[in-house]
Amino acid sequence: MKTEQILCSLGIEEHNHGGFAGEWIGSGPEIDIFTPIDGSRLATVSQVSEKEYDQIVDRAHAAFVEWRKIPAPKRGEVVRQLGNSLRGAKAELGALVTLEMGKIRAEGEGEVQEMIDICDFATGLSRQLYGLTMPSERPDHHMKEQWHPLGVVGVISAFNFPVAVWSWNAALAAICGDTTVWKPSERTPLTALAVTKIASEVCRKNEVDPAIFSLAIGHGSTIGERMLHDRRIPLVSATGSCRMGKRVGEVVGGRLGKSILELGGNxxxxxxxxxxxxxxxxxxxxxxxxxxxxxxxxxxxxxxxxxxxxxxxxxxxxxxxxxxxxxxxxxxxxxxxxxxxxxxxxxxxxxxxxxxxxxxxxxxxxxxxxxxxxxxxxxxxxxxxxxxxxxxxxxxxxxxxxxxxxxxxxxxxxxxxxxxxxxxxxxxxxxxxxxxxxxxxxxxxxxxxxxx
Structure with missing residues (x-):
């Protein structure tokens, strides 16, 4: 499969908008994306402006308000269909991971398989959001534990696993009734575009808001920082260096938000x-x-x-x-x-x-x-x-x-x-x-x- 065929099959154009929340936007500076295989240019992505970022988060929150009302098993059905759509595009997505990031073809397809697997896993969990019931010391009372959706989840992913990390977060967030705003690495954003296009089509087929799976491509110093400080996002899940993780933990914790950090290893x-x-x-x-x-x-x-x-x-x-x-x-x-x-x-x-x-x-x-x-x-x-x-x-x-x-x-x-x-x-x-x-x-x- 040639480079042009891979890009075309996944809807990647020569010039692409880098933001999505039901519709594609992006009027910020352009990023040229090159393949590490031979240094040739693959495509251009327009980053989202800070104003557009605000629009994306607002739309993701509006989608959350409706999405949380849908019963968890029905949310799981949407995630199941997402997994099937990813399964149908496994070869093309795996090739794009290889083109953009440089890992061998088997590893590229293996990363897509991780997305498929987590969708299958999340689908099962959608019928297992259990809570405990327990006796109370008060007469004629008992206590019940019930889990509620959190809100908009921010997902910051790294270049080395450009799509799998998103899926680990987004699939689980979706069955819990949460929506996501994904800020992928600006070094490998094309796979994020392709996956978001697939996810939006699944949402439309199920007549739910495509902003459930939103996207905001931009540099960490601008869009990333906005996300860390954004009180509309109660949870930020970030993957990257220890230096980045310290920054995420400090800023998000400073506003009493929650963070999930997956950082370096030795x-x-x-x-x-x-x-x-x-x-x-x-x-x-x-x-x-x-x-x-x-x-x-x-x-x-x-x-x-x-x-x-x-x-x-x-x-x-x-x-x-x-x-x-x-x-x-x-x-x-x-x-x-x-x-x-x-x-x-x-x-x-x-x-x-x-x-x-x-x-x-x-x-x-x-x-x-x-x-x-x-x-x-x-x-x-x-x-x-x-x-x-x-x-x-x-x-x-x-x-x-x-x-x-x-x-x-x-x-x-x-x-x-x-x-x-x-x-x-x-x-x-x-x-x-x-x-x-x-x-x-x-x-x-x-x-x-x-x-x-």
Missing amino acids: NAIIVTPNANLELALPGIVFGSVGTAGQRCTSTRRIIVHRAIRDELVPRLITAYAGVRIGNPLEEGTLMGPLLDETSVNAFVTAQQKVVAEGGEILYGGEVLEGEGFPGGRYVRPCIASAANHFQIVQDETFAPILYIIDYGNADSSPSKAVEEMGEALQIHNDVPQGLSSSIFTDNIREAEYFLS
Whole structure:
């Protein structure tokens, strides 16, 4: 499927309005959107002005007033149909995610599948909005717990999962009787346009207000800030960096609003001497190289026992060398480009810092050029030897850099290695962020120690 076919099939035009609340608006500055695959221009989006943002929120609130009156199971039926419409456009939407963000085709379609799955999940929940009943200390009385819709929910999503994050929030908000105003990343807004068009059509078919799923594309410093301060939005769900999350929490909390924050991670895998490396190696490679290291759950650190380090690292380097890097739309590609020049610069700078702090680059790290690597955004994933206390290791770099960190004594017996798990967990937990973690071991004592 060619680029023009993908865009046309989803209603993406050369020039697009960036706001929606029942009708399309957007008279603010234009944003040119380029694909990281080869740097070519995909389309232009007109951002919403601050006045238009106010109109969008007002329309979303008006839609909320009516939407909350509809019984939850009927709201769930609308969400079910949304999931089916997304299912019908899965290939095209997945290709657009790849075009705009750069993740490989399987991951792009996988992200669309996440939207479909959450719609199915939310549909079931629409018949399970239970409340408790309980006795009261007052005679002839009992108490009843009942959940009520909250209002307009603000959703701020990041570039790396340009549509899935919206669906996690919007589908659940919808069955609860809430409406959403979505501010996607201005770096990847085309998928938001496509999904909003699909959602609006589902609403029209069901004769409900399309402003249930509203959209406001604009920069974080303008539209994002307006949303944080907006008392018409009682809940803001934001996905992004820790710096952004601190700002969201501070501003929304300052007006006694609610916030849901999904931020960075500094994720580690512990590899013990009792690990099955045939299982560990694929897990490490996918965790660290998938989405070119641009996931909040990407593996950043390998905490490996010294007794097995010299076996693991050469095999890991061999596995990295076998990763096919290139056009993410092509079959067989395992790693596509980084999003933009800023991401590439962060990748290069992080390597310089790890060396300056005393680390060593063990593999990769180059910016790839020449045939098959147009646009300057392709890199070879990096493996570096480091210490956990390095500042660059403590910080999250949104790029495919994997730090090898040792623990234990190389001469330890298997029973002694189990006792050294405490050191591995101390290293694991000694970072400011925490999101995902795992261990590879065939020893049940090590596994249970990790879990407990």
